[in-house]
Amino acid sequence: MNTITSIGTAPLVELRRVTRHYQIGENPVIALKGIDITIQAREFVAIWGPSGSGKSTLCNLIGMLDSPTSGTVLINGQEVNDLSDNARSELRNRTIGFVFQNFNLVPVLSALENVMLPLQIAGASSTVARERALERLAEVGLEKHVAHRPAKLSGGQQQRVAIARALVTDPALVIADEPTANLDSGNARRIIELMLNINASHGTAFVFSTHDQRLLESVKRRVLMQDGEIGSDSHPTRPAVQTRIAGGRP
């Protein structure tokens, strides 16, 4: 088992000996094999590795979209394994924003309505939600496209709407699942710059899975996933890979 230790005193995300097993037909699949990882507030973390290495599973567990088979997931120091589905939904809405590879915008809502959605799920009034959504859309440069539905927007514009939606509740963490995978290089570059700017200006932590080399080059902390284990973690303050073999002493 690999053990990676991040620095910091108040971890935003902490996974302790987390495993995730699936059953596909009659075959058991071990997606994660005892992961320990800590992510601090304001970090910008890329999770990379080959297909099937466990990147998405790790992102899903950090985002409380899935539950571990064993081990513990803590968000802001709170153990989330045993929370009810309702409590997890509320915590997810308050704390985490999501950006998906396929943008996953609601097609019948305009860009503005899509961005307002997380706030309205939280119970904010339409006026407040509208105001904050307009601010977020302006930040991502889409103030002229607020009334457009997703089908009328380009891929890059849709992903910017998705980023605005992920940020509208001022979450501590944004999880992005291959955010540039479906974009051309120009749009991919703009999305990378946008995320970096938001990280720098708002202090929002980003965790994203990617294959995109351009994105990896812009990231200080890169976590390599290999066969359900963390192969390496290029921590910004620790130049060397922080990997130990399972059973080893720190």
Added chain:
Amino acid sequence: MITWFKLATRNLFRNGRRSLFTVMAIGLGFAAVNALGGFTAYIFTSLEDSYIHIQGNGHMSIFKKGFLNEGKLDPTRYLLNEEDVRVIDEVLAAHPEIRISTPELNISGLVSNGEVSTIFLASGRVSSKVDVIRSRSRTKVGNMQLFDGEPMSDETPNGLGMSQGLADQLRFKQGDTVVVMAPTVNGQINALDGQMLQTFNSPVEALEDKLMLVSLEFAQSLYDTTSVDRINVLLNDGLLTESMRATLQSELVARGLDIEIKTWNELSTFYTKVKNMFDVIFLFAFLIVFTIVVMSVINTVGMAIMERTREIGTLRALGVKRRGIVGLFALESMLLGLFGSLFGVLLTLAVWSSIATLEPTWIPPQITRRIPLEVYLVPQEMLWSLLALLVLSLVAASLPARKAARMEIVSALGHV
């Protein structure tokens, strides 16, 4: 709430054709139930009105106790005498809820044309009072003349009406003299001459060759009595029938009369049978509509869930709770039910106005004349149908919606 409403409404238009067919199925079901409901309301109202007003029986009848059970064998033992009638009239006069009351004596005997004789059954009534009861009819049939010839009148106490079958059998025509024979209450044979005024159709086919109408005076003269067998009572408001029956019963018993009061629906067994039959037909129709609506909604919502699985995952990822997903699909389903019902209201109005404009006629059972066919508009029934369809749509959607809400978020997000 507005956002969810907006989202639900727009989602219905994502697959407009499918939603349209579901709305049409619900609307047609709604119209079928309400058109049938309107027709049965017409039938029930007509039957009620026919018995109470057109046939002049009123809302209730007062009998000497035992008349209905044993009076057929020995009717003269169970007649209300002059003193009984006087007391009853006094009690009835104290109630402003009563519009009018009229005595009646039913007789039977032989009717002859001088060559052949046959048996008859006749009601002896006070024509002027029966006319008042008839004038209160609320149906189109009530305004129609249901006899051929002259009306019965108090001025011609020996005038009589005859069912068409009986008149044909004895070859009587209007103005002919009719010999009527019957035993008096003392057992003597009595005979009177009557004047044929009108022919009518019997409400019961088996009695088409037996029924006659005579004046009360004629009936009493034939039976050589001043008694009657019942007092028919018409109320101003039919809804008071049960309460007035109880009141009159206790007051008349308190005055020393051994009487019983039967309401119109107890006496009109035909009404009860027809009502029961139509209730069963209505139940079948409703079950068919129920099945159509439930299957349509389950299909529509099920398809929508399959097509929008990833969207469900996205909404759950953004923080929508399971009950929120159920609520969203429930709202969509209720909107389908609402739009369907509104379409159904329009269809029902179209059916109603077409029938009101075209004024078709028909010959219903037990009537030999063509009468107007109507479909009533029953807003209360339409409101209940709307609520029932909304609830049905909601219930039908709940199963697939609950399944959708329980999907694993990760699986939903990965759905292609």
